[in-house]
Amino acid sequence: MVAMGGGLDLPSREAENGKELVVCALPWPEEKVESGIKALKEAFRDVEVKYFHTKFANGKVEPVDVSDDILQRTAYLATLFWLPPSVSSIPSTKLIQFFSAGTNHIAQHPIYTDSKIPLCSANGIHGPQIAEWVIMMDLVHSHGYTKLYDAQKRKEWDQKMGMTVSDRVGKRVGILGYGSIGRQVAHVAKAMGMDVIAYTASPRKTAESKHDNGYIVPGTGDPEGTIPSTWYSGTTKEDVHNFLEQEIDLLVVAVPLTKTTTHLLSTPEFELLHKSNPRGTYITNIARGQIIDQKALITALEKGHISGAALDVTDPEPLPKDDPLWDAPNVLITPHVSGSTDVYADRAFQVLIENMKKEKSGGKLINEIDRERGY
Known part of the structure; x- marks a missing residue:
């Protein structure tokens, strides 16, 4: 677990309503993952969830418009392939949960190379x-x-x-x-x-x-x-x-x-x-x-x-x-589809929930990426 520090000059990790902000940037329409978001909110009464539908097709990712204010307040980030542009854009983030089995696709990103934010995969759901x-x-x-x-x-x-x-x-x-x-x-x-x-x-x-x-x-x-x-x-x-x-x-x-x-x-x-x-x-x-x-x-x-x-x-x-x-x-x-299933998102949200519990309690995270080993 990495302590992110704090001070009067840093933005609060909590939203205005006193709840920690969980940002989900995922490739499904929000209505397709309602059960996962519901499970997340039921597990943590002290979180606010903001959802962004990221578009991805045949290896290409469309830009995602997430405001600086939201990024500054993000405590937890759930994503498949999208990341904010820099480490400084998410100063309050305690954990990034990937909904993929691997993270080699972002291994050159500055958040991977230059930060100590814990990165976790969804290994196990596939x-x-x-x-x-x-x-x-x-x-x-x-x-x-x-x-x-x-x-x-x-x-x-x-x-x-x-x-x-x-x-x-x-x-x-x-x-x-x-x-x-x-x-x-x-x-x-x-x-x-x-x-x-x-x-x-x-x-x-x-x-x-x-x-x-x-x-x-x-x-x-x-x-x-x-x-x-x-x-x-x-x-x-x-x-x-x-x-x-x-x-x-x-x-x-x-x-x-x-x-x-x-x-x-x-x-x-x-x-x-x-x-x-x-x-x-x-x-x-x-x-x-x-x-x-x-x-x-x-x-x-x-x-x-x-x-x-x-x-x-x-x-x-x-x-x-x-x-x-x-x-x-x-x-x-086949076109990289063997991991697809109608319960993919539900399983990945369960990993996110378990890791948020462990982060809050100081426990050992599930599937934390060893940056030196690459997995």
Whole structure:
């Protein structure tokens, strides 16, 4: 928790009615998040909420008009991608709660680089829907569904197309980045009879270190960290390669984007996957496009070094129409939507509420960003 200080020359963090000001700059019309705002007001009788609908489409953010007076009085800021222009514009802010899983998109902003305002992510709210996307894509691939759907559109009945199914029992899923999303993938995969192995940067050798201490959607994930049959860790190429050579059938890319993880998967890694599992590893990326060397991925797909790829993120975004990735064999691409769900905002508001409680009580914040590590 960071004490912001005070003095007669600083604006009051309280509104004229004596309530602390919570500014929400979010990409939904206000009526779509009424339940979240209601929950916030019920949790804190001493807050005032001002809502600003931020427009965002295909990677572009429209300007948001928030007056200087409001910014000066903002005690808590809830946002997805918008930030005020400078640190000095929000002198009373105690906490910024992002409604996104990562904050790499604002890592060069002065509020990130030059302030000590606690920044928290909404890590944990994406597990259910993204895990469903991962498993859906894996099943679409393993059941050859795209060919069957194409046959349906041609009004063609051909049973031979449906005879090359590979069910998931006994197959191995390797989760590169065992956070909240990876844990829910593990939860579902285990229920399907798959073996799960996990990879994290930091060693998790004790039972306590394997716990998930972030936000958890009730009934989901792997809170105690007991699902993986084996846990791998490290930050060197050798460590990563040790994990990748474990005959992985489904590789789930779920690490944050940092300098270390940029192009973490390239030609040597795809060749290693092929050598370890000649049946073919299927890769799903729900993290960030830059984690995979996209040119090397296309080559690996063309050479059959991996069996296919499902990508909800690309490099760049939006993916240009003339990019060769569109036409690569055995690839499925969605426009960064795997995290979408009709309860997204409600879950994110719950994280905001919990963090405001912890900030007020001096407790440890949920999902606080380590600026040096980048996540």
